[in-house]
Amino acid sequence: MRALCLLFAISASLCAQPGPRARQPIDPAAAARGKKTYLQYCINCHGSLAQGTEQGPDLVRSVVVLRDKLGSALGPALQKLPNHKTDLTQAQIVDLSHFLRDRVEYTAMNRHASRPPNVLTGNAAAGKEYFSAKCNECHSPTGDLAGIAGKFQPDELQQRLLFPRRKPIAVTVRALGAPPVSGTLERIDDFTVSLRDAGGEFHSWKRVAGVEVEIKDPLSRHHELLDEFTDADIHNLVAYLETLK
Amino acid sequence: MKFVFFAVFSVSLFAQARLDPAALLQPLASSWPTYNGDYSGRRYSALSQINASNVSSLALAWVYRANPGSDQAGGGGNVPVIKSTPLEINGVLYFTVPDHVWAIDARSGRPIWHYEWKNSKGGWHIGNRGVGVSGNWLYFETPDCNLVSLNLKDGKERWHTEICDLDQFYYASVAPVIVRNHVITGVSGDDLDIPGYIESHDPATGALQWRWYTHPEPGDPEAQSWPNVEAMLHGGGMTWVPSTYDPELNLIYFGTGNPQPVIAGKARKGDNLYTECIIALNPDTGKLKWYFQPSPHDTHDWDAVQTPVLFDGEIKGEKRKLLAQASRNGWFFVLDRATGKSLVTSEFVKTNWAKEVNEKGQPVPNPRKEPKxxxxxxxPDQGGGVNWPPPSFNPETGLFYANAARAFSVYYLYEDDDKPEGWGGNDRGGWSEAMLQAIDYQTGKIRWSHKWPGNGGGVRSGLLSTAGKLLFAGDTNQNLVALDPEQGTPLWHAGLHAQMTNGPITYELDGVQYVVAAAGDSLYGFALNSAQR
Incomplete structure (x- = not known):
């Protein structure tokens, strides 16, 4: 649901952050030391990512861990729980707290990719065939797309193939008793339309009876393709475009 | 077509600010005393002074710009966004942004009082849906997990009580709904794998009356919709949007949010009940009456929390008590609200993720469209065919209206291990077009569709229907628009300084009908001048 944050917020800071504002800062050095402690004493039951095994619960989802502040909950829990290491020093507990907090924060942020997705899974030959059949009318591998793979990473190629950046939209307005005016669309809604002509002049009209608006969006074919592409088409095309170094 | 009028709210015109709880079961009259105006969620007003014949003369009466005056005003020092639906009670409007409540004069837009929840301890400040009112008291939720009760007349705090755990990354944003002696609250948050729930609190003290988790109990037949108990107990299903209520059946209705982990569903195979469900509960006991799941095993963040709208009508010649929802996944559902039985299932925008509709009336996800x-x-994309902004149902036209989007994006899986947690993926990029859809509830077919010209992208404004044969909506171009509800023809508009950000309301005072809508940090009030009334 909170995707709305990205879609709608006036700025990213409008979204504040999840969880408490005063949260435990993670000391990377302490987290690294805590990881060593974890690997020595905890990993067998709680797993390599602290997400639990059949022998021990998930610590990223643990309310004790989530409420812990520098060992405040972790220390007492270790003393109370059976079969746990009870002689860790306070410094070791604090380090362990940093490590587990790091796992929690990583999980809370993993809607963001830690590395670009590998999208080169298609068949370049099939992509070339698709390109020749459907794309050649507007694009050329030796023209506008020459060297395109050198300009963009594969995942960006995939995105631009599907969702090209907006281009100026051509519009012609015909009002009764006046010559048609053509230019680049500035704004249109149900009530007004405006454009800037080739000379840079701004024009606007009320959209009333007798005012006709003709719009030519250069990306309209791309929008239609969204209903036509199969996912295999997309992956094949990206594989082909990646050959255009 | 004959509709049985659905019992709802009205307000007794007390001399004080008081809202008589006993009056809440009367038909909606001249006020707007709860999030949806009445319990039904129709957002339909019987007021008709502003109507199709004079709406061209509708003019600005006042503007109120909300200034929280602090750096925690729902925006970390930035401009606040009013996503709440104001309540209008006895000439006063009550509305919110996160951590803030205002009371302003509904006739003039002049401020009466402003309450700030100071020293917030955190939580997402993305939006707040508004307040609930009963008697002399106002209720609202804070991002740092508190239910707060204020005195209606001066905004003085009476009490506050914790309704969720900030340490677990819950937060609170829902407008409480008052059902007799119950203050119904919901919770928000989907960063970590935590269970959703809905609660009822005592209006006088805030004490917890009951809590219902949005998952089955271990051992329940529905628990088999999860691979194991741990996945189920950490399976999400937040209660982001206010409930509707049928006093005759004594049931509240609400939708539940996405399952967790949100995108990477590998370790939660199954339908994942009761996430992305429409739920009917007894408000006195918190006991489940029935459920219907619009999105089994969702992996696209398509919460089914959109307002379940209640009305009575005919399906195949039979009179029924109905519930309709235009869901975020792009599908429209009509149910029998006494039983939860599916009556109509249809797309209200074209989608590409379902392979079929099963015998229960559910679209069945195509595994090929799970994130990869x-x-x-x-x-649709993650924003959905619709999102949280409220829809409207007009009993005169028999049409259900949704401010919708047709949108595409690419869903990526980031975590491919056997037990992903959190989100484990996301969608990216996209193209969309926005349109207002009028849906025939009897067939699920689109009666008319009005595409908003210009800017693509979704709309984030709700809808209002009136007996003046008008449908009010926000477009994608910062306009508040009045349309003919039969044909979808735009009849009037007002350019605002930003895109509309809430659901518009209407009320009447001193013989003057007002329409009020929010855009960004401002509330705009419109009315006819005296010559046009």
Missing amino acids: LDGVLVS
């Missing part, structure tokens, strides 16, 4: 490491093209 190399990306999969999905429609």
Whole structure:
């Protein structure tokens, strides 16, 4: 649901952050030391990512861990729980707290990719065939797309193939008793339309009876393709475009 | 077509600010005393002074710009966004942004009082849906997990009580709904794998009356919709949007949010009940009456929390008590609200993720459209065919209206291990077009569709229907628009300084009908001048 944050917020800071504002800062050095402690004493039951095994619960989802502040909950829990290491020093507990907090924060942020997705899974030959059949009318591998793979990473190629950046939209307005005016669309809604002509002049009209608006969006074919592409088409095309170094 | 009028709210015109709880079961009259105006969720007003014949003369009466005056005003020092639906009670409007409540004069837009929840301890400040009112008291939720009760007349705090755990990354944003002696609250948050729930609190003290988790109990037949108890107890299903209520059946209705982990569903195979469900509960006991799941095993963040709208009508010649929802996944559902039985299932925008509709009336996800490491093209996008902004149902036209979007994006899986947690993926990029859809509830077919010209992208404004044969909506171009509800023809508009950000309301005072809508940090009030009334 909170995707709305990205879609709608006036700025990213409008979204504040999840969880408490005063949260435990993670000391990377302490987290690294805590990881060593974890690997020595905890990993067998709680797993390599602290997400639990059949022998021990998930610590990223643990309310004790989530409420812990520098060992405040972790220390007492270790003393109370059976079969746990009870002689860790306070410094070791604090380090362990940093490590587990790091796992929690990583999980809370993993809607963001830690590395670009590998999208080169298609068949370049099939992509070339698709390109020749459907794309050649507007694009050329030796023209506008020459060297395109050198300009963009594969995942960006995939995105631009599907969702090209907006281009100026051509519009012609015909009002009764006046010559048609053509230019680049500035704004249109149900009530007004405006454009800037080739000379840079701004024009606007009320959209009333007798005012006709003709719009030519250069990306309209791309929008239609969204209903036509199969996912295999997309992956094949990206594989082909990646050959255009 | 004959509709049985659905019992709802009205306000007794007390001399004080008081809202008589006993009056809440009367038909909606001249006020707007709860999030949806009445319990039904129709957002339909019987007021008709502003109507199709004079709406061209509708003019600005006042503007109120909310100034929280602090750096925690729902925006970390930035401009606040009013996403709440104001309540209008006895000439006063009550509305919110996160951590803030205002009371302003509904006739003039002049401020009466402003309450700030100071020293917030955190939580997402993305939006707040508004307040609930009963008697002399106002209720609202804070991002740092508190239910707060204020005195209606001066905004002085009476009490506050914790309704969720900030340490677990819950937060609170829902407008409480008052059902007799119950203050119904919901919770928000989907960063970590935590269970959703809905609660009822004592209006006088805030004490917890009951809590209902949005998952089955271990051992329940529905628990088999999860691979194991741990996945189920950490399976999400937040209660983001206010409930509707049928006093005759004594049931509240609400939708539940996405399952967790949100995108990477590998370790939660199954339908994942009761996430992305429409739920009917007894408000006195918190006991489940029935459920219907619009999105089994969702992996696209398509919460089914959109307002379940209640009305009575005919399906195939039989009179029924109905519930309708235009869901975020792009599908429209009509149910029998006494039983939860599916009556109509249809797309209200074209989608590409379902392979069939099963015998229960549910769209069945196509596994090929689950997020993949190399990306999969999905429609709708994460924003959905609709989102949280409220729809409207007009009993005169028999049409259900949704401010919708047709959108595409690519869903990527980022976490491919056997037990992903959190989100484990996301969608990216996209193209969309926005349109207002009028849906025939009897067939699920689109009666008319009005595409908003210009800017693509979704709309984030709700809808209002009136007996003046008008449908009010926000477009994608910062306009508040009045349309003919039969044909979808725009009849009037007002350009605002930003895109509309809430659901518009209407009320009447001193013989003057007002329409009020929010855009960004401002509330705009419109009315006819005296010559046009």
